[in-house]
Amino acid sequence: MSKFNKDLGVIGLGYVGLPLVVESCNAGLKVFGYDNNSPKVESLKKGTSQIEDISDVSLKETLEKGLIISDSPEELNDCEHIVISVPTPLTDYQPDLSYVKAAASTIAENISKEQVIILESTTYPGTTIEVLIPEIESISELKAGKDFYVGYSPERIDPGNKTWNFKNTPKIVSGIDEASASKIKTFYEKIIDEVVLVSGTKEAEMVKLLENTYRHVNIAFINELAILCNMLEIDIWEVIEAAKTKPFGFESFRPGPGVGGHCIPIDPNYLSFKTRQIGKPVRFVELAQEINNTMPTYIVSRILEMMNSLQKPMKNSNILILGVAYKKDISDIRESPSIKIIENLHSKGVNVSYYDPFVDSIKINASVKINTSVKKEKITKNFNSYDLILFHTAHTEFSSINFEEIDVPIFDATGTDYLSNSERI
Numbered sequence: 366m367s368k369f370n371k372d373l374g375v376i377g378l379g380y381v382g383l384p385l386v387v388e389s390c391n392a393g394l395k396v397f398g399y400d401n402n403s404p405k406v407e408s409l410k411k412g413t414s415q416i417e418d419i420s421d422v423s424l425k426e427t428l429e430k431g432l433i434i435s436d437s438p439e440e441l442n443d444c445e446h447i448v449i450s451v452p453t454p455l456t457d458y459q460p461d462l463s464y465v466k467a468a469a470s471t472i473a474e475n476i477s478k479e480q481v482i483i484l485e486s487t488t489y490p491g492t493t494i495e496v497l498i499p500e501i502e503s504i505s506e507l508k509a510g511k512d513f514y515v516g517y518s519p520e521r522i523d524p525g526n527k528t529w530n531f532k533n534t535p536k537i538v539s540g541i542d543e544a545s546a547s548k549i550k551t552f553y554e555k556i557i558d559e560v561v562l563v564s565g566t567k568e569a570e571m572v573k574l575l576e577n578t579y580r581h582v583n584i585a586f587i588n589e590l591a592i593l594c595n596m597l598e599i600d601i602w603e604v605i606e607a608a609k610t611k612p613f614g615f616e617s618f619r620p621g622p623g624v625g626g627h628c629i630p631i632d633p634n635y636l637s638f639k640t641r642q643i644g645k646p647v648r649f650v651e652l653a654q655e656i657n658n659t660m661p662t663y664i665v666s667r668i669l670e671m672m673n674s675l676q677k678p679m680k681n682s683n684i685l686i687l688g689v690a691y692k693k694d695i696s697d698i699r700e701s702p703s704i705k706i707i708e709n710l711h712s713k714g715v716n717v718s719y720y721d722p723f724v725d726s727i728k729i730n731a732s733v734k735i736n737t738s739v740k741k742e743k744i745t746k747n748f749n750s751y752d753l754i755l756f757h758t759a760h761t762e763f764s765s766i767n768f769e770e771i772d773v774p775i776f777d778a779t780g781t782d783y784l785s786n787s788e789r790i
């Protein structure tokens with residue numbers, strides 16, 4: 366019989382933490398969610414979800430089932446397992462672990478003996494042992510491995526992915542010792558179909574960085590090839606489709622306007638931060654960053670070419686951007702390449718408008734004026750009032766637009782199959 370009244374406490378209720386509390390509650394666990402953003406907590410408590418993968422209906426259902434959400438952390442001390450899912454951004458291009466440290470001190474102030482503490486935030490190898498544990502031990506005066514259990518389990522959630530979800534995506538788990546590893550594995554087996562145990566927390570931390578750096582590097586590679594193919598007058602999309610027919614040894618990646626979100630543009634920096642401590646840069650990461658970061662400028666240069674060939678000046682032209690989120694069917698605009706594209710177009714005197722069914726407003730440089738969030742009805746009736754349309758994010762909703770009827774040049778930065786009459790990246 367556990368001495369705790371709750372199975373799980375989660376610190377940080379964002380893209381990672383909210384699905385975790387909802388799915389765990391649905392799996393029959395008693396769950397407590399804590400977030401220090403009070404307005405967000407108020408809205409979650411009313412059943413308003415801020416992420417697409419959790420509907421208001423399913424959030425409300427879990428609240429009715431007993432999910433507790435709060436902006437006060439005290440009840441954490443009654444939770445057998447505590448998961449940390451707070452942001453790990455870059456500040457001045459360096460890993461910023463201040464949120465992880467703040468979560469660690471919150472735990473230390475509310476800790477109970479025998480609790481199982483699991484870090485899920487993405488970070489560099491060594492964080493659990495070098496940063497998380499010392500922070501908890503110094504405040505609580507308890508000892509990891511003796512008084513409480515600790516481990517690391519990277520979150521692999523892919524927001525908006527309808528095939529691979531919270532439950533069927535295998536979960537990597539680890540512990541600082543055998544007892545911690547075993548407790549953590551048993552816990553995740555209650556909520557996730559397949560749990561994969563690795564030998565230590567550093568290995569688990571590194572798994573996440575391998576996965577995301579792999580994507581980052583391969584996206585950069587295909588982006589570079591797309592630019593080169595355009596210069597060689599070769600259709601990169603046809604080449605990719607043909608290469609995909611090889612049944613082994615080839616995984617396809619697609620070119621695009623750049624990388625966005627809280628993971629791919631950021632996580633590889635955590636890897637290079639760690640390797641620089643031993644005097645070695647990760648050369649692939651640096652090259653990939655350089656290439657992916659130039660993609661928004663490349664898109665603008667292609668738009669400029671199109672406008673030139675139409676004998677239209679960029680200055681005072683009207684350009685509509687369809688989709689500003691960093692990927693399809695979600696509202697996340699963190700690090701979205703659309704932001705750099707908008708700023709660049711604006712600096713060339715373009716009147717920029719956008720329509721994105723998921724994004725009502727977008728934060729850009731204050732001096733940049735944009736016709737924000739043009740309404741759908743207005744957009745679909747007035748396509749022809751623009752000089753050019755940039756198709757930036759291939760939201761499913763856009764597949765219902767009849768692009769054939771639009772008599773405006775379109776530049777497609779996504780290679781979607783909705784568009785047959787466009788210039789492609």
Ligand SMILES: NC(=O)c1ccc[n+]([C@@H]2O[C@H](COP(=O)([O-])OP(=O)(O)OC[C@H]3O[C@@H](n4cnc5c(N)ncnc54)[C@H](O)[C@@H]3O)[C@@H](O)[C@H]2O)c1
Pocket residue numbers: 376377378379380381382399400401402405450451452453464467468471485486487488520521522523524627628
């Ligand atoms: N978004 C993704 O798709 C994704 C996927 C895998 C891993 N990750 C990683 O998971 C972590 C969380 O990412 P996210 O996208 O969920 O972030 P998010 O910004 O959506 O959510 C984080 C939440 O933590 C809260 N918070 C911050 N500091 C806190 C504190 N001290 N105490 C309590 N709450 C606090 C914030 O208010 C916010 O609601 C990051 O390390 C990220 O790299 C994210």
